[in-house]
Amino acid sequence: MYDASTRKRALALVAQGRSLNSVSRETGISRSAIRAWQERLEPLPRMATPAPGPPADEPAYAYLLGLYLGDGCISAHPRGTGYYLRIACANAWPGLLKQCREAITAVRPGIGVYALQKEGYTMVTSYYRHWPLLFPQHGPGKKHERPIALAPWQQTIVGTYPWEFIRGLIHSDGCRITNWTTRVVGGERKRYEYPRYFFTNVSSDIVQLFTTTLDQVGVDWKLANARNISIARKASVALMDTHVGPKY
Structure with missing residues (x-):
């Protein structure tokens, strides 16, 4: 049997977007036990996530916005508890992978950022409850199939840090x-x-x-x-x- 604090810690790691395998390896708890906790009819309380203010680092945000518009997406957590920001970075550019992770951390200090290896590229992923508020371009379907426009506050940031935005797009x-x-x-x-x-x-x-x-x-x-x-x-x-x- 596991106590409540152990269960909470394991579920918090899963909520950050970690796989069951990685959480199991880190905590020593079996995948089946973690999955059972996820499927409980009355899930354990989750830590409250404050609503976001402005990006903590505006130059980093301008760069991250460019990355998101080019090779990024936002998807909802299956349980509806938050969202994943995912940026695809080619393995040929390790510096890009590093800059992407640093930008996410600068924009929202304290949230988890991890890299999921795919065939030929790495998916830099971060779980956060309010990503759609920071990237209002998020919506159903592919980006090229719907209108994409910057919100006024985003336009102000891009106007102030145009080179960072251009760098992210390039x-x-x-x-x-x-x-x-x-x-x-x-x-x-x-x-x-x-x-x-x-x-x-x-x-x-x-x-x-x-x-x-x-x-x-x-x-x-x-x-x-x-x-x-x-x-x-x-x-x-x-x-x-x-x-x-x-x-x-």
Whole structure:
């Protein structure tokens, strides 16, 4: 038999989004026992979660907002007790994974953040009761199938920290690549390389948020097609390198 404090601790870990296997390994309690506690008709009391105020760190929030709009989602806990924020980070970019975790912790200090390994990517996940209030773009269906607009308070943050927002969007749905071409100089064909940034998203609203913010900071961009934005002018690439840089 387990006392009430032990049961509460195990269920609190599960409520943070931890798997039954990981909670079982940490606590020494069997998965079947934890599952039985979850399925009780009268569940144990949960710790109250205060309603959120403004993001604790606005630059970190602007960056996290960009990550969320690109590769993030919010889903409800099966028991209706809260929500999971999930950001998909490719395994090729360990620095991105680290920055994502740090941003979540900065935006809401004290909440749990963990990484769930998938095939080819890591899902950075955090359980919190009020994620939809911090990301009101959350809604049913895919983001590109519904309107996406910033709330006035979000627009204020993005307007104050545009580069952080741009960095989040690039780190989720963008990249920095090196193109090359050849030219004949003095009768000899020579190869020339030049960097450029790309951003790709199927939501026209998210693309517009990106390009509007680029306009704000003086970055020239071109619409390669309906979902692809190209930044290739030398001065604009230099600006992006200074404030964004390649993923790592």
